[in-house]
Amino acid sequence: MRGPAWPIAALLVGYPVWWALGFGGLSVIILAVPMGVILWRRRPIRLPRGLGLWALLLxxxxxxxxxxxEMPPGTYGGFGTGRLIGYGMRLALYVSLLTMVLYLGNLTKRELPQLRLVRMLGVLFITTVAGGLLGVFFPSFAYTSPVERVLPGWIAQNPFVQNLIHPTAAQTQKVLGYASPRxxxxxxxANAWGSNVSVLLIWFVVGWWVYGGRHRKAVAVVLTALAAIPIVYSLNRGLWIGLGLAALYLVVRVAGRTRLAVCGAAALTALVFVLSPLAHLVTQRLDKPHSNDIRAFTVSHTIKAARHSPVIGFGNTRNQTGNHRTITTGKTDWCTECGHPPLGSDGQLWLLLITQGxxxxVLYVAFFAGAVRRHWRDRSPIGLAGVLVMLLVLLYMFVYDGLVTPLSLYLISFALLWRNQS
Structure with missing residues (x-):
């Protein structure tokens, strides 16, 4: 926590405190202020290749x-404070992430060594596993945070804000035909947890296994095994596919003894998993594609709405009339299943289409695809891990929203690749 790198330590290592207070994903916005001050004092500021695309996105x-x-056909809801709050918070996040990337890239390796930053991400992985286990064994855990108590009701009760400031252990959904805590x-x-745990697992392996001694490697084995429990109970198919592609990526990109070690570890993990009770839960989930119809409805109507403002979008999400089962909109006493997620809520790509056209x-895809192209030849552990995260970003944009915390981890991974070049 000493020296100019303290804001990143406060963000990653101190994240459980931010979450407990009710700031959670908003903590990067708060910490962007001291980051910006530090940057201003360090002028001139170094810029990474590709950051111009993020500036254009902003x-x-x-x-x-x-x-x-504006209201595209088939949507409902008036222009009010809720829409302005959502727009303002997304704008603040985009600006904060730009500040964070510049801040990380302008710290020297002495002020913030690469391995220290990787291990900070590993500490957040440990926090994420602990949170996942809390959600599995105590799914009803929730409380009113200090931030929630002091905010005016008209802000605190906004659905988007409520998800950010109200600490909960799990989302309970009828994915398997009965109430299942995720x-x-x-x-x-829950989807943010799935995206984040996969990204953090990659950096945890680099920091604790690749660059770890005997004790760190022992901790890595235990924590990775524990992580399997909430990963399976999350019922998150996108996460499962992402981890499978990550394993395939490693087999393809590494060589020699490392490839044999990866294959052996993958085979052993698969055997242990098949023999465990968790395998039955995965089979149940694959047999019940609960969200397919919902996602198909949301994505198709997002694309239709985006056609009415293809160049600049609508600035924020919109609510579609009806859902995949009925033309009725909103939950009622006689139709508890009638509500539907906002347009653009099933993936960052679709969110950008509805909000920015x-x-x-295109700018979002170009930013992360460009990072893959520029750093593909970096075969160091950090280079391989960073490129893998960039590829996962391009996969997850179809199924996960990047807002709020996933984008923070995506951009920190981008900064690690940039710093690794020098």
Whole structure:
């Protein structure tokens, strides 16, 4: 926590405190203020290749505010404070992430060594596993945070804000035909937990196994085994696919003894898993594609709505009339299943289409795809891990929203690749 790198330590190592207070994913916005001050004092500021695309993405989001009052056909809801709050919070996050990347890239290796930053991400992985186990064994755990208590009711009760400031251990959904708790602590949604645990696992392996001594490697084995429990109970198919692709990536990109070790570890893990009670739960989940119809409805109507403002989008999400089962909108006493997620809530790509139009989606893809292209030849452990995270970002954009905490981890991984070049 000493020296100019303290904001990152406060963000990653201190994240459980932020979550307990009710800030959670908003902590990066708060810590971007001291990061910006440090950057200002260090002028001139170094810039990474590709950051111009993120700056254009940010500029496009500013322009999209012009369409906040517009309503595409088939949607409902008026132009009010809720829409403005959602827009403002996303804008603050995009600006904060830009500040964070510049801050990380302008710290020297002496001020913040690469391995120290990787191990900070590993500490957050440990926090994530603990939160996942809390969600599995104590799914009803929740409380009113200090931030929630002091905010005015009209802000605190906004659904988007409520997910960010109200600490809960799990989301309970009828995925398997009965109430199933899906871990989400210490993040804002169950899907955010799934995206984050996969990214953090990659950096945990690098920091604790690849660069770890005997004791760290022993801890890595135990914690990875424990992580399997909430990973399976999350019922998160996107996460499972991401981990499978990560294993395939390693087999393809590493060579020699490392490849044999990866294959052996994968085979042993698969055998232990098949013999464990967790395998039955995975089979149940694959047999019940609970969210397919919901996702298909949301994505198709998001694309239809985006066609009415393809250049600048609508600045924020919109609510579609009806859902995949009925034309009725909203939950009622006689129809508890009638509600539906907002348009753009089933993946960052679809969110960008509805909020910023086609240019926003293209800029997002170009930013992360460009990082893969530039750093593909970096075969160091950090280079291999960073490129893998960039590839997962391009996969997850179809099924996961990047807001709020996932984008923070994506951009920290981008900064690690940038710092690794020098």
């Amino acid at each position: 500029a496009g989001y500013l322009i999209s505010a012009l369409a906040l009052g 871990p989400e602590a210490p993040f804002e949604w 086609l240019p926003g989606a």
